[in-house]
Amino acid sequence: MMSFPTRRLRRLRTSEKMRELIQETTLTPRDLICPVFVQEDLKSRIKVESMSEIERLPLEDINDEIGTISDLNIPSIMLFGIPTKKDDAGTSAFDDKGIVQKAISQIRENFGDKIVIMADVCLCQFTSTGHCGIIKGDKVDNDSSLETLAKIAVSQAKAGVDTVSPSAMMDGQVSAIRKALDEEGFKDVSIMSHSAKHRSSFYSPFRDAAECAPKFGDRKTYQVPFTNAREAMMEVEMDINEGVDIVMIKPALAYLDLIAETRRRFNVPVAAYSVSGEYALVKGASKQGWINEKDITEEILYSIKRAGADMIVTYFAKSAAKFLQKA
Template sequence: MTDLIYRPRRLRASDGIRAMVRETVLTRENLVFPLFVVPGKNIKNEIKALPGNYHLSPDMAVEGAKEAYDLGIPAILVFGMPEYKDDQGTSAWDLSSPVQQAVRLIKAALPEFVVITDVCLCQYTDHGHCGLLRNNKIDNDMSLPPLAQVALSHAKAGADMVAPSDMMDGRVRAIRHMLDENDYTDIAIMSYSVKYASGYYGPFREAVNSAPQFGDRRTYQMDPANAREALQEASLDLEEGADIIIVKPALAYLDIIRQVKDEFTVPVAAYNVSGEYAMVKAAALQGLIDEERVVMETLLGIKRAGADIIITYHALEAARWLKR
């Protein structure tokens, strides 16, 4: 017999032993489930680009929220599609728009459930960009007041947390000031601080009809080649009042999640985005992978990289698997 003093395999010998020495544990409390709200009533239509996810009218969004809540998921992230669009994105802060309606209904039905709302203009502008235009270019500073108005309208509807995803410079400060001046000091900001100009967003843009009508978003979303810039973006948002930092996407940016986690003491969220989800679903439908095993390995990898919170379209199925 080989004279080996230490054999790592001894601690892999059974399920019980592996569980005892496991370094990273994924729980349902780590998950946030995105919900897509649309105008109307009694609407539940599967999103072709995101199988297993649905366009929900505000009344049906309550049922979607209850499903997540009953599975032990602590929070949802609400996205909306408006009844109308214009060049200013005014429907984004209309208190009768689907997001605001859904938030009110969900909080009335589930007061303890955490409701986070996406704050952006891209779904609400007729040009599809995340900020307002001046001379056919995104005007950063002109975009800040409407973004703050969106956040305020979500707070008025009952949101627990707002998540600005637009990537305009200074928007966290503008939102924090707007909330504080209107006595919403307890509303937290989960900022998309590190959001890359990624090819992984395609299914989401189809789901919310938010593709830009011209150009792209590379002048305000980050260059995928840059890592140090991620720390700068996160630092700026924290100085402006962010409570939680989001890194988006997740899988191609696990190194960025780890760097942000190591650099800052605030909670770090990672967004397991639509393209990452759709690729797994497509491979599973072709019978090429074991879907449960790949999903759980993916989410565990994001957690191991340093994410405290994982926003994922896999949340419902992952929560069911974790319950077993």
């Protein structure tokens, strides 16, 4: 490579149009997936205190929310449900008249194929224990949890979901769900697994939003240690071998190396989840006047795309879509 003064990289930064011409990483609203919280028996919206501008919605407000998201050219949502009743078996999670199933049906009826409906497949919001699987004795039992996760996926498919998104981190969850979906005739329903979901303190605000903090213990026995990159790649590879359609790295910002390594190793669509703690930190610092929220949000989302993510689940989806459309 020629060296200075013959080679001057600043020549390609001399104007806005020149910088646009050579821009390597692009980001548009079409790259974003917007999380949506819907709560059973809710009469009006409830603000999530730890996540500024994020709300739990009553079913009656879902159409307005999806309309807003669609108008921003965001192509997909990720549904999370908060039920009225919880039990040890998480039965409301696979109730055909459950809150998530009702929301899916309503969105499908009103929006058709105008938006991709994704739904979380987990038990933490639906169990009285707050854990992501079924408890036997004092432990989360992997194999009985698979049966329940498969039931949840099938019930969501019956309601009209496009993509089920298992986040429980049970070994074999993709295989169990794929088998159940196929046996029930839902071969076209795709799976976006939270393939490498790490045991992270970045999830704390979400647990406030979804009322899903574990009532005892923690999730160290089933979520990936944040110290183990090779183990994370094994999780991704196992999901691919089990028939996953899209893999996900979660969280995103502190795990850019794993997004990049997944992109390098595997020829599959890669999602990243920019989680609640990432959002809350930016919002908190912005409220104090310490940062420019738009600039920081843009930089974070571009860094996730640059690392190799094809799509980003983010609580910034609506605000980011607004400034991206103006760019």
